[in-house]
Amino acid sequence: MGVSVPATSVPPNSLGGDLGWTLGVLFRAYLKAADAVTAELPGGPRGRQILTCAVRDEPRSQSALAQLLGVDRTVMTYLLDDLVDAGLVERRPDPSDRRSRLIVATEHGRAVLDNLDHRLGQVEEHLLGGLDDDERDRLRTLLQHVATSINAADPVSDTCEVVQDIGVTSARKHPY
Amino acid sequence: MGVSVPATSVPPNSLGGDLGWTLGVLFRAYLKAADAVTAELPGGPRGRQILTCAVRDEPRSQSALAQLLGVDRTVMTYLLDDLVDAGLVERRPDPSDRRSRLIVATEHGRAVLDNLDHRLGQVEEHLLGGLDDDERDRLRTLLQHVATSINAADPVSDTCEVVQDIGVTSARKHPY
DNA sequence: GACAGATGTTCTGTCGCTCAGACGATCTGT
DNA sequence: ACAGATCGTCTGAGCGACAGAACATCTGTC
Numbered sequence: 001m002g003v004s005v006p007a008t009s010v011p012p013n014s015l016g017g018d019l020g021w022t023l024g025v026l027f028r029a030y031l032k033a034a035d036a037v038t039a040e041l042p043g044g045p046r047g048r049q050i051l052t053c054a055v056r057d058e059p060r061s062q063s064a065l066a067q068l069l070g071v072d073r074t075v076m077t078y079l080l081d082d083l084v085d086a087g088l089v090e091r092r093p094d095p096s097d098r099r100s101r102l103i104v105a106t107e108h109g110r111a112v113l114d115n116l117d118h119r120l121g122q123v124e125e126h127l128l129g130g131l132d133d134d135e136r137d138r139l140r141t142l143l144q145h146v147a148t149s150i151n152a153a154d155p156v157s158d159t160c161e162v163v164q165d166i167g168v169t170s171a172r173k174h175p176y
Numbered sequence: 177m178g179v180s181v182p183a184t185s186v187p188p189n190s191l192g193g194d195l196g197w198t199l200g201v202l203f204r205a206y207l208k209a210a211d212a213v214t215a216e217l218p219g220g221p222r223g224r225q226i227l228t229c230a231v232r233d234e235p236r237s238q239s240a241l242a243q244l245l246g247v248d249r250t251v252m253t254y255l256l257d258d259l260v261d262a263g264l265v266e267r268r269p270d271p272s273d274r275r276s277r278l279i280v281a282t283e284h285g286r287a288v289l290d291n292l293d294h295r296l297g298q299v300e301e302h303l304l305g306g307l308d309d310d311e312r313d314r315l316r317t318l319l320q321h322v323a324t325s326i327n328a329a330d331p332v333s334d335t336c337e338v339v340q341d342i343g344v345t346s347a348r349k350h351p352y
Numbered sequence: 353g354a355c356a357g358a359t360g361t362t363c364t365g366t367c368g369c370t371c372a373g374a375c376g377a378t379c380t381g382t
Numbered sequence: 383a384c385a386g387a388t389c390g391t392c393t394g395a396g397c398g399a400c401a402g403a404a405c406a407t408c409t410g411t412c
Contacts, residue, residue, distance in 0.1 A: 013244060014232035019300050019316065020210055020221055021245075022323035027203045028246050029326045034196055045196055056190035063360060068189060069197075070204050072400060077362060099360040099407045124195050130325025135318055140195065142307065142315040147198035149306025150205045239389060248371060253391060275378045275389040 026127075033123040038116060042082030046071065048120070050079060051105060051113045054089045059102035061094065068151070088112060202303075209299040214292060218258030222247065224296070226255065227281060227289045230265045235278035237270065244327070264288060 015021035034045035041047045049069050053060060060068070066076040080103065083089045088109035091101040105113070128136045191197035210221035217223045225245050229236060236244070242252040256279065259265045264285035267277040281289070304312045 012233070014228060015225060015244070016320045016324055017316065018225065018228065019303075019319070020206060021225055022316075022319035023199070023203050023206055024246060025323040025326055026319065027199050030196060030199055049191060049194065049197055052190060052194065057188070061360070068191070070200060073361075074363085074401090075399070094360095097360080097408070101361080127195075127326070128322060129329075130322055131318065135321070138314065139318040139322065140193065140198075142311055142318065143195070143198035143202065144192045145311070146304060146306055146315065147201040148192055150201055150303070153305075237389075249390075250372090250392080251370070270389095273379070273389080277390075 029127055030124075033127055034120060037120050037123055041112070041116065042086050042088075043079045046079060047083055047088075048113070048116055050083060050103070051088055051109055051116075054103050054105035055110050055113050059092065059104050061097075061100040061102060062091075063100070065103060083109075205303055206300075209303055210296060213296050213299055217288070217292065218262050218264075219255045222255060223259055223264075224289070224292055226259060226279070227264060227285055227292075230279050230281035231286050231289050235268065235280050237273075237276040237278060238267075239276070241279060259285075 031045060034048070038044045038048050041051075043050065046069060050065060053065060053068065062076050062080060063073050066073045069076075071079070080089065080091065084091060087106055089103050089105050092104055094100045094102050125136070128139065131139065207221060210224070214220045214224050217227075219226065222245060226241060229241060229244065238252050238256060239249050242249045245252075247255070256265065256267065260267060263282055265279050265281050268280055270276045270278050301312070304315065307315065
């Protein structure tokens with residue numbers, strides 16, 4: 001169900017095995033769905049992730065939050081401005097470092113997050129409609145492992161070195 | 177290996193099970209790696225996907241290509257301009273429709289793609305370093321299923337209806 | 353304690369990218 | 383033959399991201 005589409009008969013494409021393509025398709029679809037769900041939330045899907053951390057984790061500084069979510073620190077500033085204005089989170093002075101602010105959720109923020117999560121969960125299930133329950137769990141688990149692994153090794157880049165190791169062995173100076 | 181990071185001791189985060197976060201982390205990491213590999217290719221990672229289709233699939237029109245890759249048709253125009261300028265693909269008149277152009281790869285394009293795919297393959301494996309071989313295969317397969325399913329049902333949106341069905345049951349007019 | 357350098361947050365300016373809209377050319381149906 | 387839709391292209395406007403500077407604060411060394 002949900003997959004059968006007699007119309008337009010999508011022609012076969014060679015990107016099925018392409019990690020970049022599959023990720024892109026799924027991520028764009030997710031973003032569209034999440035955008036719809038979080039339409040009224042400042043910051044959209046990213047605002048929800050910030051809120052999730054603020055509710056469920058130990059309070060983080062803005063920069064820690066920014067790195068975790070993969071956004072620039074200057075962007076985090078106005079993302080939080082909007083969330084604070086909406087009364088969803090607070091900036092608390094860090095007792096151990098007066099430069100940084102710890103982000104914590106308000107009661108209102110918790111309530112909003114519960115509502116969002118509920119709706120987002122349904123949309124996600126719809127998104128993974130092509131998989132049965134077992135496969136969905138496996139996919140989520142695998143993604144969690146990969147993301148955790150990448151996030152742990154992240155301290156930025158790390159990729160560049162790999163690329164260099166592999167070597168830009170050909171077509172070096174000619175721009176193709 | 178690769179995962180062990182004694183430094184900074186990443187604190188636990190509640191986003192591990194979050195589909196959006198895991199996808200985001202993986203996709204950003206992929207994009208960074210792919211950007212590095214395709215640094216000299218017009219269009220970067222997207223240019224490579226176009227090239228892949230041009231080499232391996234039946235020739236497609238620009239708009240079909242644009243929809244498959246999830247880019248705006250106006251963007252596809254100058255992406256192709258650059259690829260054509262680089263001598264990687266050609267715009268051929270479609271014998272059955274003089275409005276559209278079919279995108280096909282040149283010999284040069286094929287050679288470049290082979291080189292790119294080889295290097296990208298290595299980077300991808302590094303990216304999935306947190307998983308063993310078996311898990312990598314499973315992840316790729318699951319992603320392929322989901323992406324194919326989504327792509328088949330895609331004819332744009334479809335999400336909005338779901339969101340409406342679920343209902344914006346609360347916090348309706350108050351902007352949080 | 354005094355200092356140099358590093359880090360957290362914010363502000364400013366700039367750049368690139370994306371999308372909406374309009375246009376001409378062409379196809380399709382009536 | 384005509385109306386409406388579609389393909390590719392071009393233009394303009396707007397948004398978002400990043401670099402850099404500024405200020406406050408921390409950490410280490412002397």
